[in-house]
Amino acid sequence: MIFEGEAMINMSSNNDEIEETLNTETLSMEEANVTRAKVKMEEVRKENERLKVTLSQIMEDYSSLKKQFNGITDQSKKATILASMAGSDEESDLVCLSLGRFSGPREEKKKMMSKSKTLENGNKLDGIELGLNSCHPDNSIEVSRNSLVESKEEGSNDVRSSTKHSRIGDDEILQQNNPMKKPRVSVRAQCNTQTMHDGCQWRKYGQKIAKGNPCPRAYYRCTVSPSCPVRKQVQRSIDDMSILITTYEGAHNHPLPPSATAMASATSSAVAMLSCGSITSTSCLTGYNFSTASNFPRTTISSSQSHPTVILDLTAPNHHSNRLSSTLFSNTRSSPTSLNFSSNFPSINNATTMAPPHSQHPLFSGVQKQAGNDPKIAAAIAHDPSFQSALAAAFTSIVAKNNNVNGIRSSGMNFHHLNFAQSSTTTSNASVGCAASFMSRFGQPMNSHQHNLTLAASKSRAMSLADEGEHLSL
DNA sequence: CGGATTTGACCTGCGC
């Protein structure tokens, strides 16, 4: 039997033991927590190291790309320097994008045309100059000034007619050398607003119900410069009313604001690739559908009514979006359809089959490496339309430009196959800003102002991604 | 009031 007092003593001693045990356990738990925290810190440190390595790799890729780009744009830079020497800082900040046509003064244009005419049997460009080239400052300023003077002296009606005559003159010149009409670029994007905001100023001048589509087609004219021949048509897709089809035609003959460069460069680059393919034989492009057999029809080159048209499809059907998301940055380097840039672009010159050039591109490999390291990045980008459009514009512009300048004309480049899984629109200011940011970062030399804006945009983008637990140091 | 949009008329190219 155990007495009550004895029991009490036993209990108290037990309590002490329990307390002691508890203290020991608490201590060991704290130690465990500390150890866990240390392990976690170590993991984070390792992660940081890994990210640093990745970042440095990307920076290396970027710098090599930049060197390459700088070399290519040397001539353009000279023009920009000339512009700044002319005393207009604002103008030097702007970039002129030529979409399908040479945009200099008519005399030079004629010279170019006659030159190309004499050389047209020698696989030369048929008077089409495309890409991110800076306008010759004198040319662009002259055009603007002339048009302003005209509008003052002759009145608005005469401006219209002179613009019209100018356009007709251009067309005549083009028609003489190229039986095809002006190349067009159609951009398909999901958009709930009436029109996509692409940074340019447009004025609506007509609306028509086109055959086969109950949705009216709206016609817009670029109003940045009174003499700018660029038009765009906006129409909703008959298949999906949420999809807006914007078709661009013509070349801006004036500097563009930075916010307009992303879309313009994507479209101009697409046309550049079209013109690359059409150098040898324009007609051989007509009617081609370059969609993959395995993928849905997404990007095509066609020539409805003799208009060679590149269709940039920035939408994705729902049933494919997951697949696209997962394959967007798949790390299979051997796969010719990484990034879903499908690789069956027919070789116009019947050049021998080669590895897809984009897979060899430093920028591509850099992004691919990083995305390959962390599938979350791929998912993050796949779910962010602004990133997709920005990357689309950046890749298309940079690689197309490199290709043009390096004279690679039929290597199967097909960055216009931009099959990003995109469920939203590219039209928000954020998207355009993001695209501009990417373009500035990867595609264009920046001034300090642009650099600050870009830095801020990239930073906020990175921060928002960081909040979501993503690691993206683009 | 000036600039942007709307909308019917007109022009142009193309196929039959």
Added chain:
DNA sequence: GCGCAGGTCAAATCCG
């Protein structure tokens, strides 16, 4: 030559 469809013009209207 005719009809159709796409594209443009320009007067009327709207809107900030």
